[in-house]
Amino acid sequence: MNTTSKNNHIPRATIQRLATYMQVLEFMKKNNVEVTSSEPLASACDVNASQVRKDLAYFGEFGVRGVGYYVDYLLEAIRACLHANREWRAALIGVGNLGRALLNHQEFPRRGIRIVGAFDCDPFKIGETIYGLEIFCSKRLQEKVPKQNIELGIITTPPERVQRAADQLIEAGVKGILNFTSARIVVPSNVSVEYVDFFHQIYALTFNISTRP
Template identity: 40%
Template sequence: MSQRQIPEASVARLPLYLRALIDRAEAGVESMSSGELAAAAGVNSAKIRKDLSYLGSYGTRGVGYDVEYLIAQISRELGLTQDWSTVLVGAGNLGQALANYGGFADRGFRIAAILDADPAKVGMTVAGVEVFHQDQAERIIREEDVAIAILAVPGDAAQEVADRLVEAGVTSILNFAPAVIQVPEGVSLRKVDLSIELQILAYYEQRRLVSDDLANGAVRRHLDGLPD
């Protein structure tokens, strides 16, 4: 199988495999089995094989996968053989941290400009990138051929900013703002919500506490010789 429409869940894992592969390649590893890759990526091996089968038959039976070759195939599939221009919108705390985060540039995502609504921030340089006023969005997106925007604005500004970005030609948005935003059909949207992740953890944390209590209760009953 070599032709298309990779399941979304599978696409979302490919970058993980890619990172594991690059990591092992740098350590000099030339070949990996699905089991080794699974361990490095934190998933199980059946999933690895199934996911990779959507890309094609790039493994060798009885042997495994050639690391460099697989890196090339996944990179191509993910569209990482080209560089992408992005704009980062929002030069506050989070925006600045994102600008300083090296992981974007490493993977071919160039921040062409940082945009902010606050005139006081305009002209600053963050991680070597100039901050422009949001009014310049249309021009910069056009001139720099920006397809992807990273949104790090306050929640209540997010929808409005997203609308303008889409209007200006952006077709993918990575939203860090703590707000639900709507985008038109045909525009991709992913969100990263810092506090939501913590809240999910709190749920499981609480369950752990509750079941500990129950277990303690059970132990106590047992020690007391009472029926369960």
């Protein structure tokens, strides 16, 4: 399967749409749809079919002339494009309500994301075991990250502690951070940060509901 990116400048929006395409294709697969076209993928992302073809063309040629896309094949191809077809090991910092929910979230193992470390700075939480993981002091990231081959950091601290958590993760060698707090963080250019801020989606709803004719 040729999924080498032809172009290093793949727009961020393309990557985000690929994740949505995956979601739509998984839905089709579950419903035993074997072949599809660009249209349902386009409509899920609110773009046109030519944008879908353009997004996929960054990575290769996946359509079959006169047929369309084989759901299973395209799904695996996109997974490979996103490097989501292997296991990734992650540390979670901030074992509050949201952190606990994520530690027990079945989608992580299902999608190859293994949360192998739980960290907090609250002395009352340190030493506690949650879903099979002992909670360690965040200061021990430096030691645990290399030992456990951790590549991703998931931050679920209160917003005022997110920068310190990010600094600790980066110092320990983590190259990608998923920030669940509402606060922005500053990181060096060799570290990637993504924000899970569901107020983006809430504001899309409040806007759509309010402006719908």
